[in-house]
Amino acid sequence: MSTEDAFVDMALRAWKLNVDRTGKFFSSLSEEQLLHEVAPGRNRLVYLWGHLAAVSDALIPLLGFSERLHPELDVMFISNPDRALAQTLSGAELTSIWNEMNDALWLGFGKLSASDWLDKHTAISDQDFAREPHRNRYSILLTRTSHLAYHFGQAILTRSR
Amino acid sequence: MSTEDAFVDMALRAWKLNVDRTGKFFSSLSEEQLLHEVAPGRNRLVYLWGHLAAVSDALIPLLGFSERLHPELDVMFISNPDRALAQTLSGAELTSIWNEMNDALWLGFGKLSASDWLDKHTAISDQDFAREPHRNRYSILLTRTSHLAYHFGQAILTRSR
Numbered sequence: 001m002s003t004e005d006a007f008v009d010m011a012l013r014a015w016k017l018n019v020d021r022t023g024k025f026f027s028s029l030s031e032e033q034l035l036h037e038v039a040p041g042r043n044r045l046v047y048l049w050g051h052l053a054a055v056s057d058a059l060i061p062l063l064g065f066s067e068r069l070h071p072e073l074d075v076m077f078i079s080n081p082d083r084a085l086a087q088t089l090s091g092a093e094l095t096s097i098w099n100e101m102n103d104a105l106w107l108g109f110g111k112l113s114a115s116d117w118l119d120k121h122t123a124i125s126d127q128d129f130a131r132e133p134h135r136n137r138y139s140i141l142l143t144r145t146s147h148l149a150y151h152f153g154q155a156i157l158t159r160s161r
Numbered sequence: 162m163s164t165e166d167a168f169v170d171m172a173l174r175a176w177k178l179n180v181d182r183t184g185k186f187f188s189s190l191s192e193e194q195l196l197h198e199v200a201p202g203r204n205r206l207v208y209l210w211g212h213l214a215a216v217s218d219a220l221i222p223l224l225g226f227s228e229r230l231h232p233e234l235d236v237m238f239i240s241n242p243d244r245a246l247a248q249t250l251s252g253a254e255l256t257s258i259w260n261e262m263n264d265a266l267w268l269g270f271g272k273l274s275a276s277d278w279l280d281k282h283t284a285i286s287d288q289d290f291a292r293e294p295h296r297n298r299y300s301i302l303l304t305r306t307s308h309l310a311y312h313f314g315q316a317i318l319t320r321s322r
Contacts, residue, residue, distance in 0.1 A: 006279050006294075007168035013295060014303040039200040039318045118167050133167075134174060142175040142303070146310035153311035154318060157200045 004114030011117075011141050012109055018148040019102050022052060025155060027095040034091050038154045043082045045158060048151050049094050050077035057101045059144060062121050063137050065108035069101050112137065165275030172278075172302050173270055179309040180263050183213060186316060188256040195252050199315045204243045206319060209312050210255050211238035218262045220305060223282050224298050226269035230262050273298065 001009065026034075026049040034046040043051075054073035060066055076085055089097070117138040120129040129135060162170065187195075187210040195207040204212075215234035221227055237246055250258070278299040281290040290296060 003275060003279065004164050004168065007165065007172075007275075007299065010295060010297070010299050010303055011168075011172075013300070014307060017304075018307060042318055114164060114168075118164065134171060136171070138168065138171050139174070142171055142306075143178075145303075146175060146179060146307060149307035149310040150314035153314040157203055157315060157318075 002114070008112075008114050008117055008138075011138065011145070015109075015141055015145045015148075016106075018145050018152065019056075022049075022148055022152045022155075023095075023098050023102070025152065025159075027091065027098070029091060031091050033158075036158050038157050043154070045155055046088055046091070046094070047077060047082035048155050049091075049098070050089060052148060052151055053094060053098050053101060054078050055144065055147060056105060057097075059105055059140065060101070060108065062123055062140060063105075063108060063112075064122050065104065069104060070097050073097070109141075117141070163275070169273075169275050169278055169299075172299065172306070176270075176302055176306045176309075177267075179306050179313065180217075183210075183309055183313045183316075184256075184259050184263070186313065186320075188252065188259070190252060192252050194319075197319050199318050204315070206316055207249055207252070207255070208238060208243035209316050210252075210259070211250060213309060213312055214255060214259050214262060215239050216305065216308060217266060218258075220266055220301065221262070221269065223284055223301060224266075224269060224273075225283050226265065230265060231258050234258070270302075278302070 026045065029045060034049070035044050037044050038048065050073055053070070054077040057068055057070045057073060061068055076088060118133075118136045120126070120135065121137050121140050124132075124135050187206065190206060195210070196205050198205050199209065211234055214231070215238040218229055218231045218234055222229055237249060279294075279297045281287070281296065282298050282301050285293075285296050
C-alpha cells in the first residue's frame with residue numbers, strides 16, 4: 001500500500017469503527033428504549049440516531065457520490081429540535097436507513113483515490129478552496145468521524161451499568 | 162505541501178480542534194460546576210477532564226516523545242472510577258496540566274515526518290506491527306481524537322441552554 005493510501009486506510013478504519021459501534025448500539029434498542037433521553041431534558045436516543053443518519057446521508061452528495069438517499073431525515077433530525085415534530089421514525093426504519101446509507105457511503109469511499117480525498121468537496125467554491133485547501137473530502141471524513149463519537153458518547157450514557 | 166504531509170496536517174487540525182474546544186469548555190467552569198455530573202449517577206465533569214488529560218499525557222511516551230509529564234493522573238482518572246478516591250485536582254491545576262501537556266504533544270507532533278506517523282507506536286512489538294501495520298502513530302492520533310469528542314459530547318450536556 002502506498003503511503004497516501006495508508007493515510008486513507010487509517011481514516012476509513014476510524015470511520016468504520018465509529019459507524020459500527022454506533023449502529024450496533026442503536027439497532028439493539030427497543031422502540032421504548034429509543035424514547036429515553038440521554039440526560040434530563042436532553043435529546044432522546046431516537047433523535048440522536050436520526051440526526052447521525054441525516055448528517056451521514058448528507059455526505060453522499062457532499063463527497064460527490066450521488067443524490068441524497070434520505071433527504072426527508074433533515075426536517076425531523078436537523079432543522080428541527082427533538083420533540084418539535086410528532087413525526088419520527090421507528091428503530092426498524094432507522095436501522096434499515098442506517099445500513100443502506102452506510103453501505104452506499106462505504107462503496108463511494110472505496111472509489112476515491114488518495115488525491116480525490118484531498119480534493120474539494122461539493123460545498124466549497126474553487127476560489128475558497130484555492131485559499132483553504134484543507135477544506136477537502138478527507139477533512140470532512142475526519143470531522144464527521146468526531147461527530148459520530150461526540151453523539152455516541154452521549155447515547156452510551158443511557159446504558160445501564 | 163506533499164500529499165503525505167497534507168494527510169498529517171488534516172489529522173492534526175482535527176486533533177487541535179477537539180483539544181481546543183475541550184480545554185476552552187472545561188477551563189471556563191467554576192470549581193463548583195466541575196462537580197456537576199454529566200447525567201444522574203454518571204461521571205462528574207472534573208473526572209472527565211482529568212480522564213482526558215491522563216489519556217493525552219499517556220500519548221507522550223506512546224508516541225515516543227518522552228516520559229509522562231503527569232503519571233499521577235492515572236490513579237485518579239483512569240485506574241479508579243469517579244468518586245473512588247477523595248483526592249482529585251482543582252480546575253486551576255487541571256488547566257495548567259492540560260495546557261502544559263498539550264503544548265508538549267503539539268511540539269512532538271511537529272517533529273514527526275509523514276513516515277514517522279505511519280511507523281509503530283511504542284506499545285506494539287515489531288512482530289505484531291509486521292502483521293498489523295495499521296497499528297501506527299497516526300491511528301493512535303485518530304482514535305484519541307475520537308475519544309476527546311466522545312467525552313466532550315458528554316460534558317457539553319451540562320451546559321445550560
